[in-house]
Amino acid sequence: MGLLALGTPLEWPEAKKVASKVRSWGIEQLLAIWGNAKGKERAALLWGDEIEYLVVCYDEQNRKVRLSLRQADILAALANDEKLLQEGGGVPDVQRGPVKEAETTAPVFHPEFGRFMLEATPGKPWGIGFKDLLDVEPNMKWRRTIAREHMEKTEYPITLTTFPRLGSPDCIVPSYPASGPKLRSQYVPDEIANPHIRFPTLAANIRWRRGRKVEINVPVFRDEKTQWPFKDPTVNYDLHQWPEDDDVRNGAAKDNHIYMDAMAFGMGSCCLQITFQAKNIQEGRTMYDQLSPLGPILLALTAATPIYKGFLADTDVRWNQISRAVDDRTPEELGEKPLENDRWRLPKSRYASNSTYISQDPRLRREYLDPDLVVDEDIKKRLVEGGMDDLLATHFAHLFIRDPIVVFAEDLETLDLSKADHFENLQSTNWQHMRFKPPPPNSDMGWRVEFRPMEIQITDFENAAFSIFIVLITRAILSFNLNFYLPIQRVTENMETAHKRDALSTEKFWFRKNPFGSHSHSTGTSTPAEGSRPPTPFGPVEDEYEQMTINEVINGQTSADSGKDCFPGLIPLVESYLDSMNVDVETRCELARYLDLIRKRADGTYWTAAKWIRHFVQSHPKYEKDSVVGEEITFDLVKAAEQITREEEGWAWVGDVGAEKVRTLRQGWRGRTGVFA
């Protein structure tokens, strides 16, 4: 997240007045980029991963763990570490060392929304060389080590998606009172957010536009002794400091739900995001479309978020909570009031699963598109006039139905077509599960695609495994011309399904049955299109997909009926891709470790972090079967997570007893192949 832009942020009523201007300037900037970059060809695949950490601070004496708000100090320490700078690392927003061409470049660190968060990325992008893939895990471990070295003795970077007790009393250090002017939250102080003016403004203007605080209600997990109906006992109905304190008196907190009221509850979550640079715009559009249906599958597979504000939730992932935490829709847009002042009803928050397909691909049937997609027709018209094709123009005209939230007065003086600030203002506050990213102006970067749904994993081994898996899947998609299209509304449904507790082993997801082209002469994207043969007639769309378990999607379907289309499975597709490449045994062995994690996570042998955390809480002696995750449980849980990352030897979650077993197995494995260890 780039933070250099500074200026005078407009309060919402002022920002609202200039929203149209920002949008239309953004569109002009987009057209300038489009004009310059639509023919851009970049030979190499480059990709990058982002790891986000929570910085926790232990109070051993009182057996408490809190979030540390020292992000700024830690970043300052990282930016001023001479040795790190020499190795190419640092903090790009402040200073960093030179990127090394031939040798290793140290990782770099970035601020994030939460002042208790830290983001780390590799010092330079990864390539597709198999050696690069094997460098990912050590690099991630290196990042954690460096981060750790620039913290206090009592602090530690952990990769849990959310802090279990965020919003509970005494959960941050230093301590600040809640109910600040920006967030107006009952639970968290304004100081929880990065103090850079952009962030408090973002939070305040979302609230202001919405007309009340954001409202996050997560279903609570009902245990034996949970009071029922559950009325969140932490809600204070007697606050009278801000007008928004009325929210809870007007029913904002729902029965049987955990109630939260600030952006920090969502944007304070850690994710694992992967960005790819495509060869050209066409390949980027293909990747965007084909990765999209995989989003909900990977969300469920990485599930790691079973606790909110000190209660066990009945959901396993973070997604919808973030969605609600930045939901700036007005009552009219939400459909709660008749449309009078606003332009349209909006079915989704600006943080949501994506709603468009954008590839100019003959396999993209009209039936896959959302017939009710909300589009700003004037903007679309302008884009089409500017030379953009209908499909892509629709995509951006859909993103641009939103208002810009943070507008700096200084930026509205002249339109600078050599910049992308206004475009990015809208583009980067549309948080969908895929993002299609045009090259920044005046850079040698190509068109990029970001894969955003995955939850951060507790260990770097797991984070590396999922990163590498996604990279290999994109290579298989491009090599075999795979087709994962299904109606985009089904993807949205899948995203909901992925939230259910243990969706991985109990739910089914819509997925395409046959990922192959209808005839065999379809190879890499650059193979000339076959000429004269008429296209295969399409059957009904509903026949193309069905409900599958995650295990079937990942490991393949088996069917006694040989005539039936069986989905081959993502892992076998990746294996098939690897079989087509020259891979040495050592590398293949290392890659097999990662693929094995995905395979066994999908078939239930290994647990998701969500399942492990639930199990940890429910078997803790201090747990009283009432859904409450108290301070001591949190302390032990965070300690356990930390311990694992410290001792991590590439093992995966198989629960309490299993963990030890896996460790033994792994050691056995290492013993057998001493040469590779």
Added chain:
Amino acid sequence: MSGGPSVIRRHTFEKSNTELTSSLRANFTAHQSSPPTPTTNGNTTAPKPKPPFKSWTTQQDNTLWIPTHTPFPLSEPRESYDITVKLFYLPNVPADTRCVQTREAINLVLKELGTSSIDLLIVSFPGISFDADDEESDLDDTPSAPDSLAEADCDADGAPEDIDTIVTTWHTLEKLHEEGLVSNLGISEFGCSRLEKFLPRTKVKPSVDQINVRDCCVVPKPLILYAKQQQIQLLTHNDCTNVLPRGTLRDILGSGEKGVGVLAGENEDGERLRGEVQPQWVVKYTAVVKDRGVVESKGYFAVAELRE
């Protein structure tokens, strides 16, 4: 005959013989029928009469191309690619014809890809399949997991090729290397002992030894060490040595339910061909865009003789 660049196997862990045969079938079907049948896996409801083979094949001198062949040249400059070719010598072919066969195979691939050289040529000799069990394991190693064993399930046809034949054939490859047609040579499924016998008799050493192990983490240490010492890269693969058994080929070309109707059935009149098919060699080619790790072109050619 060519199996177009169909890259995908429909089921998990199928070996290359299945990949080859399904690729051949798919390519034949695609050329036979217009419009193609709506499903790719051949569950057509009503059996349609097979189109006469002459409508979709081409006779050139005494060679029949099944189907009619149109090359698909690579789209980017040559240096963007890594081109690997694997040549499967088949059983029951006299060693002296290998020389001709090798050149034939390479030329076909070069023509297909529209290029003048390949980066790596790997040869597979009949009857040779690497078995982790055959290798001397290190003493402190007690392999107990049967899942780690290499499988020889599809390689049962014929005795292993003897070392003299291998060496004679290798000299042909060395010539291709000298001529600059092939930058690197490789062998397939050689264990330590075979390598030790083979290497001293070569001018150009193989730079690659491809081995097929289900669990690639269980390669015997002596082989790893020996290969490192000899600067031979050990690569993984998932191919069969006997990639095209005779019976399989008959089924594909025959006039039965699963055949494409090139060969006549018993007691059948008409223009379909009669005789014994004898597979000669199979070649697999793969062109990978180096910087992107994308397989742009992959396919097979197979050659068989028809004897009256």
